[in-house]
Amino acid sequence: MPRRADDRSATRAPARLSRETIVAAAIDLADRDGLAGLSMRRLAQHLGVDAMSIYYHLRDKDTLLAAMVDAVAAEIETEAGVEAGAEAAIMGGGTAAGVEAAGNGPWTDQLRALITRARRTMLRHPWAARVLEARDTPTPAVLRHIERVLAVMRGGGCSVSLSHHALHLLGSRILGFSQDLFDDSPNTAPTGEAAAAQAAAWAETMPHIAELAAAVAHSGALGGCDDEDEFAFALDLLIEGLDRRRLAERG
Template sequence: MPRRSASGSTRAGSRLSRETIVSAAVELADREGLNALSMRRLAQQLGVDAMSTYYHLPDKNALLTAMADAVVAEIVPPPPTDAPWTEELRALITAARSTVSRHPWAAHILEQRQEPSPAVMLHIERVLAVMRRGGCSVALGHHAIHLLGSRILGFSQDLFDDKAAPAPPPERIEQWATAMPHIAELAAQVSHQGPLGGCDDDEEFAFALDVLLEGLERRRT
């Protein structure tokens, strides 16, 4: 393979933009996972010198934030309908889940952020707009943001990540049976195979969302 000349690298760098870099990073993370992403690896994919990327994004943390924001920006809200506000909000959150599920690494970045990005703020604005149109008070909308938490963005932050370790073997469950019979019963019957980690498969996510929306509607009335 012929070596890229310095002038060729410079010309490639001049065509770089923040959007081009972020798009390439998203593609790389989708294809190879977040652990494969580095500024050097990204520059290789773009065919530029690594320093060229730092002109647009100062460090990897800024890149990760921009990547997560780009994913959230992909969320397409369903068209307005005459359905109850709970159904409209369920459809919006389901659209968010569908988007984040296409980029499972994004959930990990989003749950680490201390401040909402511009795209996340816009998505929260949509959530609040649905609730206000449905007759919810400002206070109830405020409570809902805290109550729904990461589910607004289509994934759940659980107390433990039960995908981090393999399922307990039968002999371990038998050991639990005497001292912790209910945990043993649960471990023997339940498994989770969702794409976003923890107890976040589609059935669990939908169940939790239903319970939360039903509770919010009772509060509204």
């Protein structure tokens, strides 16, 4: 018996699709609607295919999210290559082939520039920071980015020990965002009478917290207080401290 047209279309769908096109479409959806607007069904509709065609390439949503943040992290590398242009060069000191230098100048400027590129990437895809926070293991592109960070520090004279401490100290800032202790983003903060009542209660027993809450605006682009000024302040302070420790180690 001849196949129906819809049967033939469903059979051909996996061949038409690729992992890369699915991931790119999912990133487009997440950029537009956020993670709440991303589901396998909506992604299939966006691509004009049956949902089972997506599972042929990506077994579940967790696998899809991992592939999405890996593609986003790879954009940091792409942006670095574009900026470096004809001057891009492989950094010495045992750096693996294919890892580009962050640029010329002091290692502190190179590290700041590399992390700033990561932040620009995260700002293009605000949802990616939350996915990265929830992951227990780094993706391949994230590992390549960390390799570039280490190459800058080692090339600048930081010891292996100091470079190791720096990774822990910088934390999520390596990838361009700050992971806060609490979620104090605008959508979680009380407003109106509830906010006034909370401030009044804090003022009696925790006056410094009340003072801080009244003075600080939580309008961060990638989470509470994660605006450009706060991110730059923390990054500068950390890099300056690392450079002082590097100098102290060298006597």
